[in-house]
Amino acid sequence: MSVLFETSLGDIVIDLETDACPKTCENFLKLCKVYYYNLNAFFNVSKDFLAQVGDPTATGTGGESIWSLIASQGGPSTPRYFTPEFVPRLKHRQRGTVSMAVAPAVGDEHKGGCGSQFFITIGDNIEYLDGKHAVFGHVVEGFETLDKLNDVFVDQDGRPLKDVRIRHVEILEDPFEDPPGLVIPDSPPVKPPDNSTRIAEDEDPLETMPEDEAEEIRRKKAAQASALTLEMVGDLPFANVRPPENVLFVCKLNPVTRDEDLELIFSRFGKIMSCQVIRDKKTGDSLQYAFIEFDKREDAEQAYFKMQNVLVDDRRIWVDFSQSVARFNSQWSNNPKMGPPLARGGRGRARGGFGGRDDLEETRRYRDQSSRAGSDYGMVFDVPDGERRHRKTRSPSPRRRERSTERPRRSRSPRPRRRDDDPERDRRRRGSRDRQPKDSRNRYEHRR
Structure with a gap:
């Protein structure tokens, strides 16, 4: 009576002692039949000692017998463990001995016994386990797999850093009838029963990929990081935005080419929603490229194939599909003549x-x-x-402030000229004063 275990390190064939340990072998075979051990991880590996498996939770505290499993599915109440079968002649003397792990009794309610956990010895002469754990089989094929299992790297708890799992179990011969209430699943599980954060059993941490594939992955990650940054600052509506498929990018334009010229040329391929030549924000000069948005993607594709390298205003233009997502904000350019950004409802810098x-x-x-x-x-x-207005000026004195509140400030505008003012008469008066004799002026000054 044999069972084949297909593990991530290789195959192991186990011969069972069905005559000496019938109850243990029946429990083991029926658990294999319901795919109980599929995708279970070896959670305890000690070098030159043993490798333990059979706990779906991979913690060392889970697992149950087949009769307890049937009871949990709606059968009669049954204890979690069954009484182990110790056979004096079956000892842990040779490497590859298969033995059921016996759980110790805890108090009166929790009785010890055998459930689903078992281990395989990967060292010789471990006789101090005799009488403590129940031997029920031996490995007959797959000792090279045991050598690999003995050399795996483990953490401080004995758990392999890279998962070693039982991928599939094949029963070569089963002499026992199915117990009442046994339900066999239609297919084996496809997901491990435990929540492991270790290196996956099918993952190679040292595997290297071709340089071109690695460079492509690095560029993809860098693009994702850049897109996330642009989303955070508001330049992109969301990081996973895709460029529109109905917008063409036209470059190498003549500086004299206008929006209406391009729209007239490209309108023969379909309805154009918008056509804009991008211009400098300050000078208004053409930057010699434009965006043309069609109503349908098919029209944009047709224009792409027909207008490539066409002569427009003595220039060979270049046409490609747009990779810009600026249109999702509000408009293609930051031309101030297009109106206030807030009124257009844009996002990011387009909003101001x-x-x-x-x-x-x-x-x-x-x-x-x-x-x-x-x-x-x-x-x-x-x-x-x-x-800001009075930062560099001294504060007015209290007297000056009081005076300013009493009367209004005099206007500094020039005095309006009276109607009776005569410029010629004033000139004659100034001339007569200048012609006065010098002594008379001195007498006048002396008199003053």
Whole structure:
């Protein structure tokens, strides 16, 4: 009576002592039949000692007998463990001995016994386990697998750092009838029963991939990180946004080419939703590329194939599908003639501000105005208008403030000329004074 275990390190064939240990072998075979051991991990491996498996939780505290499993599915109440079968002639003397792990009794309610956990010895002459754990089989094939299992790297608890699992169990011969209430699943499980965070049993941490594939993965991760950053600052509506498939990117344009010229040329392929030549924000000069948005993707594809390298205004244009997602914000360019961004309902910088924050835009505008006005503010911060106006002036004295409240300030506008003022008469008066004799002027001054 044999069982084949297909593990991630190789195959192991176990011969069972069905005559000496019938109850233990029946429990073991029926658990194998219901795929109980499939995808179980070896959770305790001690070098030159043993390798333990059979706990679905991979903690060393789980597992139950086949009769307890049937009871949990709706059968009659049955204890979790059954009484172990100790046979004096079956000892832990040779490497590859298969033995059921016996759980100790805890108090009066929890009685010890055998459940589903078993171990395989990977060392010779471990006789001090005799009488403590019940031997019920021996490994007859797969000793090279035991050598690999003995050399695995484990942590401080004896758990392999890389999972070693039982992938499949094949019963070669079963002499026992199925117990009442046994339900056999239609297919083996496809997911491990435990929540392992170790290296997967089918994963090679030292495996290297070709340089081109590794470079492609690095570029993809870098693109994802950049997209996430642009989403955080508001330049992208969301990180996983895809460029529209109905928008063409046209470059190498002549600077004299206008929006209406391109729209007229490309309109023969279908309805155009928008056509815009991107221009410099300050000078308004063409940057010699444009975006053309069609109503249908098929029209954009047709224009892409037909307009490549076509002569437009003495220039060979280049046409490609757009990779920009700026259209999702509000518009393709930042042309101030297109209207206020807030009215267009855009996001990010199209709405004003930096990253969608209007306060940062306000401080930037204030900084620019201060630099144009010759202000010596070195930091960007908000200053109240009154404080900004009187920061460099001395506060008026109390007497001056009182005087200013009593009477209004005199106007500095020039005195209006009276109607009877005669410029010629004034000129004659000034001339007559200049022609007075010198002595008469001296007498007058002396008299004063």
